[in-house]
Amino acid sequence: MHRRWRVTAALYGLALLLGVGLPVLAAQQAETAMVIESEHLRYAVGNDANIVSFVDRATGTDYRASGAAACARVCKAGREYPARAASWNAGRLTLGFGDAGVTAVLKVTASKHAITLEVDSVEGEGIEWLLFADIPLSLKGQPEEAFAACALALNLKTRVPDLPRPASRLRAFCYPRTGLSGAAVALVAAPPDRLRAALQEVVRAAPELPKSPIGGPWALDSPDNRGSYLFNFTDLTEETVDDWIRLAKTLGITQIDFHGGRSFRFGDCEPNPKTYPRGIASLKAVIDRLHAAGIKAGLHTYAMFIDKRCPWVTPVPHPDLGKDATFTLATELSADA
Numbered sequence: 001m002h003r004r005w006r007v008t009a010a011l012y013g014l015a016l017l018l019g020v021g022l023p024v025l026a027a028q029q030a031e032t033a034m035v036i037e038s039e040h041l042r043y044a045v046g047n048d049a050n051i052v053s054f055v056d057r058a059t060g061t062d063y064r065a066s067g068a069a070a071c072a073r074v075c076k077a078g079r080e081y082p083a084r085a086a087s088w089n090a091g092r093l094t095l096g097f098g099d100a101g102v103t104a105v106l107k108v109t110a111s112k113h114a115i116t117l118e119v120d121s122v123e124g125e126g127i128e129w130l131l132f133a134d135i136p137l138s139l140k141g142q143p144e145e146a147f148a149a150c151a152l153a154l155n156l157k158t159r160v161p162d163l164p165r166p167a168s169r170l171r172a173f174c175y176p177r178t179g180l181s182g183a184a185v186a187l188v189a190a191p192p193d194r195l196r197a198a199l200q201e202v203v204r205a206a207p208e209l210p211k212s213p214i215g216g217p218w219a220l221d222s223p224d225n226r227g228s229y230l231f232n233f234t235d236l237t238e239e240t241v242d243d244w245i246r247l248a249k250t251l252g253i254t255q256i257d258f259h260g261g262r263s264f265r266f267g268d269c270e271p272n273p274k275t276y277p278r279g280i281a282s283l284k285a286v287i288d289r290l291h292a293a294g295i296k297a298g299l300h301t302y303a304m305f306i307d308k309r310c311p312w313v314t315p316v317p318h319p320d321l322g323k324d325a326t327f328t329l330a331t332e333l334s335a336d337a
Helices: 003-018 019-030 194-207 217-221 241-251 280-292
Strands: 032-039 039-044 051-056 074-075 079-082 085-091 092-096 103-110 114-123 127-136 148-153 169-174 184-190 231-232 253-259 294-298
Touching: 032 085, 032 103, 039 184, 051 127, 051 280, 074 169, 079 092, 114 127, 127 184, 148 194, 169 280, 184 194, 231 241, 241 280
Parallel strands: 231 253, 253 294
Antiparallel strands: 032 039, 039 051, 074 079, 074 127, 085 092, 092 103, 103 114, 114 184, 127 169, 148 184
């Protein structure tokens, strides 16, 4: 410690002699608004809201992409505004978005496995979306790389465009429609062989995320996920289920998936009355037979599909349906069209 102090003191004295070192040091300190660390990651943001560093703590390697990059963005009237100013106080990162007239306050916390950003408050009018985490990396998201990072949405207010796997850019959006305040994302970073274990701990600790021993970061641990399946489109019925079971056993099939659109209606999953005349009771009877034979059953739902006869869209679309475009009809339609 004594030797280190003396080296520092010598550099400090040299700076005084040159007359330039002290202002440079002060300016460098002023550039960083926030530095926060998890077990593997050090993340820093500057006073200008640009990303300063994204560092693997074990090696000191900075994986921040080259060039200036704002840590957040907001969209108003179709125009994007990057964050231009940042300040740190009592665990909150306050971001200003310049001409957008928007200010966002993020609650920032660190755990062993992740750095969490949660939208605490947003001020400003006409916001279309807030990209409250936007971190481009020099990483390519490839398994052979020495470090891995991903963004994990922590609730339904948060949209992360990418799967929770090694990524080259970490992003998290929120929208006024679902609520800006409360949106939260975990920035998870670790060596690639430890990323899945880190994700397991983050999911386990997140109160709003579902946990499944055969899904998410646990999926690779389940033997059931290594089986094969058959598709049932129309003819797996109470009368034919024994034939399907014999076929599955012959081929070593462990699961049968009921394909939406024919087995059941897209949207509300109402069973096809021609195939399952007793509705849910008929479908359940078939699935009970499969389970008794040791065969699992799944529904292939295509969540983005909704049958036009589904009550969620007919006669009036439900207000909670997602949409990405609006069209005006040339003429009116009757209720039974």
